[in-house]
Amino acid sequence: MQVTETLNDGLKRGYAITVTAAELDAKVNEKLVEAQPEIEMKGFRKGKVPMPLLKKQFGQRLLGEAMQETIDGAMNQHFEDSGDRPAMQPEVKMTNEDWKEGDDVNVEMSYEALPEIPDVDLSTVKLEKLVVKAGDAEIDEALGNLAENAQNFEPRKKGTKAKDGDQVVMDFVGKVDGEAFEGGSAEDYPLVLGSNSFIPGFEEQLVGVKAGEEKAVTVSFPEDYQAAHLAGKEAVFDCTVKEVKAPKAAEIDDELAKKFGAEDLAALKTQIGERLEAEYTGAARAVMKRKLLDELDALVSFDLPPSLVEAEAGQIAHQLWHEENPDVQGHDHPEITPSDEHNKLAERRVRLGLLLAHLGQKAEVQVSDAEMTQAIMNQARQYPGQERQFFEFVQNNPQMQQQLRAPLFEDKVVDYVFELAEVTNKDVSKDELQKEVEALEDE
Structure with a gap:
């Protein structure tokens, strides 16, 4: 086997690898000798099939394996000897495309080698570590956020109009083409206006309602709505408002x-x-x-x-x-x-x-x-x-x-x-x- 350098430019490397026909033939014979003890063939006892017959029967099949293994072995040996480490998978191609059995195999291998990394004296690196202590102000701010997230709702005065952020407790019946549809009705449902938990456009129409008021809310289901039979259709929800409640942050206490x-x-x-x-x-x-x-x-x-x-x-x-x-x-x-x-x-x-x-x-x-x-x-x-x-x-x-x-x-x-x-x-x-x-x- 012969390996000749064809390119050495910066980190780019190129090599021509020649695997002789004799080397390939020896590799095929080696594989046949290794497999011979386990091979059975009509007219011969197990392990006693003559080598020429084995070669005629299996040689062509083993030639490809021998070629690949020999080239891989040459590449591995090259990297071991040179110390090069390819940055990416090397590009390997046969150059004698008209190759036939009995010919040498000519291969081109090219790759980019990883560079030599210079040593760094890490003790010369100077860094600042920013240190922040959680003071009372930061803790109180976080507590306030927790209390807000754990908010309760208290009834507003009778006749007060609902605002964005208020909770509206209501009964509703949804209808499409005048017919109530499954899953479109509820009683004593608590809906926080602005939560975007209902169909787009629904909650906005309830801003300004009062306890005891009845309101028809007209919306269209989105085209990609999960219930296919409702997707894209217009619906009317008959809503009866029972209570309007204002949000109140939870008390910051043991509870x-x-x-x-x-x-x-x-x-x-x-x-x-x-x-x-x-x-x-x-x-x-x-x-x-x-x-x-x-x-x-x-x-x-x-x-x-x-x-x-x-x-x-x-x-x-x-x-x-x-x-x-x-x-x-x-x-x-x-x-x-x-x-x-x-x-x-x-x-x-x-x-x-x-x-x-x-x-x-x-x-x-x-x-x-x-x-x-x-x-x-x-x-x-x-x-x-x-x-x-x-x-x-x-x-x-x-x-x-x-x-x-x-x-x-x-x-x-x-x-x-x-x-x-x-x-x-x-x-x-x-x-x-x-x-x-x-x-x-x-x-």
Whole structure:
């Protein structure tokens, strides 16, 4: 076998591989010798079929396997000897298309090698960790929000008109073409105006009604309504208003605390404080991670495989296009050409991705089975009732496993770098932290 370099330009590599006919023939014979003891053929005992007969019977079939295995072996040996790591799957093609049995096999292999990653002294990286404490004001604000969400409704004075946000208690009968339809009637139904829990246009027509009033509400069911026999049809709901109630926030006391699973108000405040500080810590980590990536991006410089940058830029452009065109769900749209901005962002992502992978490998960072299982379970919760099917899908899909593993690996590498970097704490307010988070979203 002969391997000759044909291209060495930056990270681009090209090689001509020649597998001789004699090597292929030897490989076929090797396979036949290996299989001979188990082969039975009419007129011969098991394992006693002559080699020439075996070769005539099975040689043609084994030739393709021998060719593939020999070429794969040559590629693997090349990567082992050269130390190259291909950025993407190498492109391999036969060059003698008129090949026939007895000829040598000529193959061209081309790929882009991953670059050598320079060492980084992580102890020189300086970072600020924003620290926010959950004070009484923040806890009281959160308590107020809880009380508002746990609101009650109290009857308004007789004759008061219903406002948006009020609760209207009523009986109603819905009719299509003058006939009442199944599921269109209720008694003592409490409807909060503005909740958008009814058909579009229904609640708006009840603004201004009073207790004891009767009102006919005319609406049209949406064209995509789940009940096909009602979709797109006009309906009239005869409503009898029994009560109009005003919203009232729940009292902030021990009873409210018990509604949210706490023993008393003091325990609820403690829980809220811990939850807020966990949220602040998560937000501060996101800010510090972005600062770290900026630092690393400025510290390192190396050649990038064009194919990786091109693929990443295409993915960025495609994702942003769909965000700007949310009505287009599939991929039936014009070709999307990445801009200079997309290419620049892609270069940054590829550079940092390769650097973090390098740092993680050197530090022997591993994602445990338990961490992967937890990540899969977190994703599965997005599919209520289908958690088991999702779990099995991931188990049988290596690409999906990699999509879940990659962010876990990256976060563990980032935590590893945090430990080696020079990190100083900086006390800030919640508003200051919020501005930093908003700055991340704007970039």
